[in-house]
Amino acid sequence: MNIIFSQNLMEVMKKHAMETYPFECCGFIFGKDQVGGRKIIEVQPATNSKQGDKRRRFEIDPLEYLKAERYALANDVTLVGIYHSHPDHPAIPSEHDLKQAVPFFSYLILSVSKERIENITSWQLDHKHQFKEEFIKIENQIETLNN
Numbered sequence: 001m002n003i004i005f006s007q008n009l010m011e012v013m014k015k016h017a018m019e020t021y022p023f024e025c026c027g028f029i030f031g032k033d034q035v036g037g038r039k040i041i042e043v044q045p046a047t048n049s050k051q052g053d054k055r056r057r058f059e060i061d062p063l064e065y066l067k068a069e070r071y072a073l074a075n076d077v078t079l080v081g082i083y084h085s086h087p088d089h090p091a092i093p094s095e096h097d098l099k100q101a102v103p104f105f106s107y108l109i110l111s112v113s114k115e116r117i118e119n120i121t122s123w124q125l126d127h128k129h130q131f132k133e134e135f136i137k138i139e140n141q142i143e144t145l146n147n
Contacts, residue, residue, distance in 0.1 A: 004137045013083050013120075026046050
């Protein structure tokens with residue numbers, strides 16, 4: 001499956017990952033499934049509420065997740081996934097990521113170092129509960145965000 005982002009939305013996630021380094025960032029991905037792939041309409045940074053080592057784990061507070069679901073309903077979009085960073089690690093899902101994942105969600109991972117974003121990948125669980133990589137397509141159009 002294709003996952004389609006504007007350059008602007010991609011930059012929002014990259015900035016969030018760089019600002020939170022060396023800790024993992026996390027956030028919500030909103031969009032709609034359409035012919036040709038999953039069109040991303042908005043991303044919203046979330047708070048990593050993990051107690052303990054935020055360098056290797058993230059957690060989103062259930063109330064913040066509920067607010068994201070309500071936002072999606074109120075704005076006629078779908079919460080289609082979660083993004084998070086892997087500080088100083090590859091942009092591939094960890095065993096922990098696999099255990100936490102749910103089907104149909106896209107899981108975008110940004111590999112980040114102190115100097116730059118190293119790589120960005122997106123994954124979705126298949127019917128065998130295995131991650132399959134999604135193709136990330138960047139559109140040239142600039143979109144505005146609802147802040």
